[in-house]
Amino acid sequence: MSNEETAVPRLVAIDRRQLILRTVDVEKLVEQEHCVRSIWELVGRLDLRLYYAQIAAVEGSAGREHTDPQLLISLWLYAYSRGISSARELARQCEYEPGCQWLCGLQAISHRTLSGFRSDNKTALDDLFTQVLGMLSAEGLITLERVTLDGTKIKANAGGNTFRGREKIAAHLAAAREQVRVLNQPAEDEEQLAKRQGAAKRRAARQRASRLEAALREVERLQREKVHARKIFVARASSTDPEAHVMRNGEGGTVPSYNVQLVTDTQHGLVVNVEATTDAIDYRQLDPALERCEQKLGRAPRQIVADGDYTNHASVQAAATHGVDFYGSWQESWKPTAGDAQGRSGAFLSSAFPYDATQDVFRCPAGETLRHRAVLNRGHGVRTRVYRAPKEACRTCALREQCAPLGARPAWRRSVTRIEEPSATTAFKAKMQTEEARQIYAQRSRVAEFAHAWIKERCGLRQFRCRGRLKATMEATWACLTYNLMRWFSLRRALQAQPAAIG
Structure with a gap:
C-alpha cells in the first residue's frame, strides 16, 4: 500500500477540560447599532424616581447595595424583545448572551431579583408607561x-384541575391554617440553615393560605352573582390563581x-x-x-x-x-323569519303588522287597532312599548285560529311590541x-x-x-x-x- 493510502490526517485536537483566562472588552460585546444600547439610552432618559424611592439602602446608612432599577428595566425590555418572559431564563442568559452581559457588565443577576422587580410597584410601572407615551x-x-x-x-x-368548589376550598383552607400554626411554633436549638428553611416553609404556607382565602371569597362572590342567572350553578375558583x-x-x-x-x-x-x-x-x-x-x-x-x-x-x-x-x-338580535315560535306566519307575524306613527297604533290582519298599553324599560335608554288589541275583538275574531297560539284562553288578546332606541343608538346606526x-x-x-x-x-x-x-x-x-x-x-x-x- 502507498504512503498516501496509509497516511492519517493531522487534526486540531479539542480539549474541553482546559481552563483559559480570557480578556473581555465589554463595550465590544455588542455593536454600536444594537437595540440593547438604544434601550439603555432611552431608559436613562426617563424619570425613575418612583423606583428609587422604594430603595431603603442609601448613602451614609447601613444596608446592602440595591440593583439599579435602570438595569432591571432595561433587562426586562430587552428580554421581552427576544421572546423571554421567564425570570430564570433571563438570569441564565445574563451569564452568556452578549446583550445581557453588556447590560450587566458581566455581573450575575438573581432570578428572584428579576421576578420580584417585574411584579412590584405598579404605580412606578404605570408612570414609566405614561412617560414613554408622552x-x-x-x-x-x-x-x-x-x-x-x-x-x-x-x-x-393556573391549571384547570385547580378549580374547586366551596366545600373543598374551605377544607383545604382549614388544613393550610393548621399548617401555618404548626410552623409558627418556635423550635429549640434550630441551626442557621434550618432556620432559613423553616422561614421559607412558613412563608410558603402563609402564601397558600392567602390564596385559598382569596379563592373562597371568589367562590362566594360568583355564587351571589349567579344565584338568579341559573337554577343549578356550582361556583368554582382556582386554588392557585383565584382571580x-x-x-x-x-x-x-x-x-x-x-x-x-x-x-x-x-x-x-x-x-x-x-x-x-x-x-x-x-x-x-x-x-x-x-x-x-x-x-x-x-x-x-x-x-x-x-x-x-x-x-x-x-x-x-x-x-x-x-x-x-x-x-x-x-349585530341585530332579531332577524326576520318565515314563522315565529307560536306557529304564526305571513301577515300574522308581529313584524308584518303595519304601524301608524301619527296615531301610535298597529293594525292587525282583521283590521282591528292595537293601542299602546305599557312601557318596559330595558336599561341604557332602551324602552319596549307594548300594544294590545281589544279583548272582545280577539274573542270573536274570525281569524283567531291563525293568530292565537294553541291552547289560548278565551280572554287571550293579541299584543305586539315596538322597541324605542335612544337617540345615540339611532344616530350610530345611521352613521x-x-x-x-x-x-x-x-x-x-x-x-x-x-x-x-x-x-x-x-x-x-x-x-x-x-x-x-x-x-x-x-x-x-x-x-x-x-x-x-x-x-x-x-x-x-x-x-x-x-x-x-x-x-
Missing part, C-alpha cells in the same frame, strides 16, 4: 385622534385565562392602554377602557373603533357620554350605513390585532408567569411597553433611511 406623543407618533379597542385571551398561571376565570380560547378549548384589553392608536399602531380583565366577553369593556384613557392620558380619544362584541346600547351610550365618536359593527364609516371600521383588524399578535409571538406572552389580575396587568404592560419601544426604534430607522433613499 415621548411618543411629542414626536407626533401618538395623536389619540382614532384608536381601536380589542381583547385577547392569555392563559393564566383567573375559565374562558374559551381561539382553539375552541376552555382554559383559565385573563382577557387582555388593548387600546391602540391607529396613527402608527402604538398601544396607549392595557388592562387584564376577568370578563370572558368584551360586552362591558368599552366604558372602562375610555375611563382608563381619561385617567391615565388626561383625555379620551376623539374616535374609537371596536368589533361587534363591544357594539351594544351600553357602549354607544358610554361613548356619547365621554364625547367619543364610536365606530362598530352592530354606520355611510361609506366613510365603513372605511374607518375596515382599519380595525389591521391595527388592533397586530399588537396582540406581536406580544404573543415576539414577546412570548401566551401564558402569564405571574398570578393575580393585578400582576397579570403588569406583565402585559411590560410586553406592551416593549412593543411600543421596538415600534419606535423601527419608525426612527425608517425615518433616518428616508432622506438617503431620496438622495
Whole structure:
C-alpha cells in the first residue's frame, strides 16, 4: 500500500477540560447599532424616581447595595424583545448572551431579583408607561385622534384541575391554617440553615393560605352573582390563581385565562392602554377602557373603533357620554323569519303588522287597532312599548285560529311590541350605513390585532408567569411597553433611511 493510502490526517485536537483566562472588552460585546444600547439610552432618559424611592439602602446608612432599577428595566425590555418572559431564563442568559452581559457588565443577576422587580410597584410601572407615551406623543407618533379597542385571551398561571368548589376550598383552607400554626411554633436549638428553611416553609404556607382565602371569597362572590342567572350553578375558583376565570380560547378549548384589553392608536399602531380583565366577553369593556384613557392620558380619544362584541346600547351610550365618536359593527338580535315560535306566519307575524306613527297604533290582519298599553324599560335608554288589541275583538275574531297560539284562553288578546332606541343608538346606526364609516371600521383588524399578535409571538406572552389580575396587568404592560419601544426604534430607522433613499 502507498504512503498516501496509509497516511492519517493531522487534526486540531479539542480539549474541553482546559481552563483559559480570557480578556473581555465589554463595550465590544455588542455593536454600536444594537437595540440593547438604544434601550439603555432611552431608559436613562426617563424619570425613575418612583423606583428609587422604594430603595431603603442609601448613602451614609447601613444596608446592602440595591440593583439599579435602570438595569432591571432595561433587562426586562430587552428580554421581552427576544421572546423571554421567564425570570430564570433571563438570569441564565445574563451569564452568556452578549446583550445581557453588556447590560450587566458581566455581573450575575438573581432570578428572584428579576421576578420580584417585574411584579412590584405598579404605580412606578404605570408612570414609566405614561412617560414613554408622552415621548411618543411629542414626536407626533401618538395623536389619540382614532384608536381601536380589542381583547385577547392569555392563559393564566393556573391549571384547570385547580378549580374547586366551596366545600373543598374551605377544607383545604382549614388544613393550610393548621399548617401555618404548626410552623409558627418556635423550635429549640434550630441551626442557621434550618432556620432559613423553616422561614421559607412558613412563608410558603402563609402564601397558600392567602390564596385559598382569596379563592373562597371568589367562590362566594360568583355564587351571589349567579344565584338568579341559573337554577343549578356550582361556583368554582382556582386554588392557585383565584382571580383567573375559565374562558374559551381561539382553539375552541376552555382554559383559565385573563382577557387582555388593548387600546391602540391607529396613527402608527402604538398601544396607549392595557388592562387584564376577568370578563370572558368584551360586552362591558368599552366604558372602562375610555375611563382608563381619561385617567391615565388626561383625555379620551376623539374616535374609537371596536368589533361587534363591544357594539351594544351600553357602549354607544358610554361613548356619547365621554364625547367619543364610536365606530362598530352592530349585530341585530332579531332577524326576520318565515314563522315565529307560536306557529304564526305571513301577515300574522308581529313584524308584518303595519304601524301608524301619527296615531301610535298597529293594525292587525282583521283590521282591528292595537293601542299602546305599557312601557318596559330595558336599561341604557332602551324602552319596549307594548300594544294590545281589544279583548272582545280577539274573542270573536274570525281569524283567531291563525293568530292565537294553541291552547289560548278565551280572554287571550293579541299584543305586539315596538322597541324605542335612544337617540345615540339611532344616530350610530345611521352613521354606520355611510361609506366613510365603513372605511374607518375596515382599519380595525389591521391595527388592533397586530399588537396582540406581536406580544404573543415576539414577546412570548401566551401564558402569564405571574398570578393575580393585578400582576397579570403588569406583565402585559411590560410586553406592551416593549412593543411600543421596538415600534419606535423601527419608525426612527425608517425615518433616518428616508432622506438617503431620496438622495
